[in-house]
Amino acid sequence: MQRKGDQKMAVIEHPVPYEYDGGTFEGMLVFNDSVTEQRPAIFMQPDWLGVCSHTTGMAAEAAETDYVVLLADMFGKNYGGMDKSNQELGKIARSNRADIDFILGCGKVADDALTAEADRLGLIDISRKGAVGYCMGGGYLLEQIRNGSDFQGTVVIHVTLPITVAPNRQNRISGRFLAIHGSDDIVTPKPLIDALEAEMSAHGVDWQVMMFGDAPHGFCVHDANDNLQRYDEKLCKQTYRLMRDFFSDIF
Template sequence: MTEIMVPYEYDGRQFEGALVFDDSVAGKRPAVFMQPDWFGVCRHSLDMATEVADTDYVVMVADMYGVGYGDREKSDDELLESATGVRRDLDLILGCGAKAYEVLTAEAVKRGLIDTDKMGAIGFCMGGGIALEQARAGGHFKGTVVFHVTAPNPVGADSNPDFKGRVLAIHGAADPVTPKPMMDALEEELTGAKVDWQIMMFGHATHSFCVKGANNPPVQVYDEDLCQQSYRMMRDFFAQTF
């Protein structure tokens, strides 16, 4: 697998995303734009991107926190403060998110890696909420998949959703971070916007079931079987979408 770090600038700040792909595969592949969880761009998120990419996709990992954010270990309080600050700033989400998408796509195209007719997005935890905001604002994703999403509902009370593609949310029924009323509100929004949507609820699953090392029951627990099942669902979803 290959990881190529890609720098970009937004609003006077420096950011660094990544392209992750199997360099033994010839030809162009679908691109999957990834908003990582609250750890940002770090070894953990790049490993997740590698697992998602496999031989199927070029994963384009967005940086929403700035160069070097993921290099230092942080407490949960620090992570929550940073992630909440980003999640509440819709201008940053849409502006920096669009810049990441633009620069990473351009780099992948320059290298002859991707089929730009097959562009999807994914997000984990807080990154799922960010990916949904980008899709909600008209991001050109033919499909968006979110795993154990945090804050799935729009920041703006007067949101006028403009989804361009399908949506799949894979979630834990026992997730206390994003409980069922939030998912019900997402369902209502997607239905009202006439989006082709699916919500898969895993019984008894908590938050972060795809985050290796998560072990804080009953809030968040990694589950290898559920994670692999959710990745298979993602691949099936994108195969139908593209």
């Protein structure tokens, strides 16, 4: 268990190992230990970097003192995403995204292992559970909720590849849904979000989309500044306020 910050108000990163299909994975519980009462659990599918200092930082930003974040590992222990090029990251992430059985299988093992450990430590009120996914992780998370994952609310932030790779599977989405996106996102342009909205309506989901005008992809990705994505501090803060308002209506 790793402590970051001062002793009175520290972010804890607690590793949780698990195995899937012969592979070794290591997710992370991320929470602030200044809070003693049990909090809602938020299952998190990170972006294509996997579990690393970048995404544990995003998890801490999402958690603050309100939630315990269950950060999933979908790429394997010691993946080293921060040392890979965008081309390599994209190739691996798209390969995973195309494998629906892997997404559902590994995603469930991650959720079960992280939830069990957080419950064992007495950190969470297991009756209050949501999920958040960033970029490619948002696409993974969408497949999980289509398969019936029991999150009471799901948020995807600048989602990548939101349309299902298994259109013939029964759609079992339950719970509420919020997508936060940028109108100038070239990774996931608006027609794909329109299709996602149509899917949600067709299945009777209580859904919302917040579209930030003129915003690019990756506005919550710190240090992002290239032709694909760009961090925006103001929009990122607005995003987390929207996320908290969304979950506060549910929990």
